[in-house]
Amino acid sequence: MIYLMCLILFSIGIYCILVKRNLIKIIIGIGIVEYAVNLFFILLGYRAGGRAPILDEKQVVQNMVDPLPQALILTAIVIGLAVTVLIVSIAVRIYEKYGTFDITKIRRLRG
């Protein structure tokens, strides 16, 4: 069920990228796609009722959340941040040059 929601989120992001004409909305779409994948990866490591993966001498670990996806997603979020910063700065420069965020009006390259 919860995986299905990831899929819906992913589809919303893809829809946003494909259909929207505003550069900023496309960037938001990219963000949604990235978050959907990140969320999916985190959920893969989740165990129902599991506890945080911290070892303690007294406790016997029985049901533990997988820590590896969390570490990986931390990296993936930072990468997503870098992409977002870069693409937003490109969008700002495009606005300076063309005076619009509408992709149907930004069409010098074709063929």
Add this chain to the structure above:
Amino acid sequence: MNMALLPLTPNLLPLFVAIPLGSAFIVSLLGKKLRGFSDTFSNLATFSLFCFSLLSLLLIKRLGTVVYKVGGWIPPIGICMVLDSLTSFMLITVNLIAFLVTIYSISYMERYTDKWKFYTLFLLMLAGMNGVIVTGDLFNLFVFLEIGSISSYALVAYGVEHEELEASFKYTVMGSIASSFILLGIALLYSYTSSLNMADISRTLAQGKGSQVVFFVSVLFLMGFGLKAALVPFHAWLPDAHPSAPAPISAMLSGVLIKALGVYALARIFFNVLGMTAILSSILMVLGTVSMIVGVFLALGQWDFKRLLAYHSISQVGYVILGIGLGSPLGILGGLFHLFNHSVFKSLLFLNAGSVAYSIDTRNLQEMGGLKEKMPVTGNTCLMASMSIAGVPPFNGFWSKLIIIIACIQARHFVYAFWASLVSIMTLASFTKVQRYAFFGELKSKWTQIKEVPITMRLSMVVLSVICLFGGLLLIPGVQKNFLNLATQVLVNGNNYAQAVFGSLK
């Protein structure tokens, strides 16, 4: 080689990432203050990388597969870097082109302000590519892929004019979707095998029979890496992005980036990790052939020099994918050899286009004419590169295309062989047009004052054209056995990759 150095050898591997990353940092720190520092330092860095990649070939001969344990952790738990023959082959290709391109950039990049920013991004991109090639861990591959991609997005926008920004935006959007697909594939593979180590995944998958999950993951990777490699349904960004970048970057993007991030990653994962199946093989062959045909048809009508070359990149990558997709030893050999050859002649052609733009500041073929008279070095090297890409003997492109076509016929895929030969003829037609309009014919009166480009630019073009001319010598049995055949063997062996990696740990 000195035997005392042997225990140090696995430590060579992280240098392929550490040198460009460290140099990028130092160049960004000092490049602004000291004039000329960024030029010398970047050239030293790429030259040392090239030397190390040649050294890695010697190590392979002596030691076989070498594994470096990052942080001292044993591989299925920790991250590892793997050096085998295919890695070595790719490292040589990438670092050779990178070295020649940095020599070229010394003079060419004078037209832009803030050269040190260019070198910083360039070295970061190189670090990403080398990282993708040496890593033996799937998530690590994703991280390096992103380092390489993000710096290439920035480099495409380097000129900050209308076209550059538009192309870069398009490229970034498509590239980040591709990365999301790749990450999704990695997530599914991790949940299926509970490992991220490529050798370990390969071992787990070899035990169980192929399931739906593996096929779905293959499709995700095909979309992701196929977009990075600009295979045809995913090619729309390439003809915009590659011409918009400065010429040395176009040469790097078309020459090696699409191969290191796309073709190499695709081949490594499909053959060594997931295991090649008949369906995947035929998908690759169809995609390769379609790329070949569509690329060359679109290239025929172009008048922009660099855009024409970009379309030919799509077409030539189609050859590489067709060869690798055949899956037979001869096909893979042809594919890898064409990969190397294409890196050489396509970067040379983009450098030629850059030289023309440097002298007369236009990319439109109709405005050129008779440039050979004024720019003999550029004209002659471009002629050699054109004959090479069109497959005229004795240049290197002829031999690799011949091997691919023979491999198609051996595997009884006559249709693919037919299209491969036809596309080659059309490539020849397209480059005849380039030669006719740009370099032969009447010299236009407004170009009588132009001069040949500076010495460093000439030097790297001449070196590349010499490699074009003598590239066919790599097929001499003695040389082929030590270089191309070893790299082919890695892919042919498939799942034995896991045994090679874990075997070298003992």
